[in-house]
Amino acid sequence: MRCRRTLGTPRRGATAVEAAFVLPVAFTFIIGMVVMGMLIYYYFQVAALAREGARYASVHGSQYAADTGNAAATEASIRSNAIVPMAVGLNTSTSDLICTVTWNTSNSPTSYNPNSTPPGDPLRNTVSVTVTYKWKPWLYIGSTLSLTSTSTMPMSY
Numbered sequence: 001m002r003c004r005r006t007l008g009t010p011r012r013g014a015t016a017v018e019a020a021f022v023l024p025v026a027f028t029f030i031i032g033m034v035v036m037g038m039l040i041y042y043y044f045q046v047a048a049l050a051r052e053g054a055r056y057a058s059v060h061g062s063q064y065a066a067d068t069g070n071a072a073a074t075e076a077s078i079r080s081n082a083i084v085p086m087a088v089g090l091n092t093s094t095s096d097l098i099c100t101v102t103w104n105t106s107n108s109p110t111s112y113n114p115n116s117t118p119p120g121d122p123l124r125n126t127v128s129v130t131v132t133y134k135w136k137p138w139l140y141i142g143s144t145l146s147l148t149s150t151s152t153m154p155m156s157y
Helices: 014-059 062-068 075-086
Strands: 097-103 110-113 121-124 126-135 145-154
Touching (some): 075 097
Antiparallel strands (some): 110 121
8 A cells, every 4th residue: 555645735846936035135134244344344444543643643743853853743654654554455545545633732742831820831732643434335336435533642752
């Protein structure tokens, strides 16, 4: 006596239909996770570059120039000596990686405050470095994303 199949009608092609619905969603999700991971990496890289640029500027001020005979840090020297060498994986062209440097009063560690009581109390100078990176993710239709980070440190040398 033979066994008869009593499980119902066979569902030929059901796996292919389910895969046609699930696989595009799964691949889109995976690609989106990769792009978001790259975005986070680039943002952390920009933050580290701003921090490194501020550190370089804070130790290469006018006191450094007076003691060593080398030039004090400028925006161009901070970009070329501190930021570009550490920009791993970033496009370092001047249109994509922008660096701006501002000192609150000067690039010396201290200056004298004429508004203090009594006049002439030391005023601690700071330097702020802002790094902006223009990133266009692949598979992204539209404009570029600007990732910006600013780091401020006291002038120490």
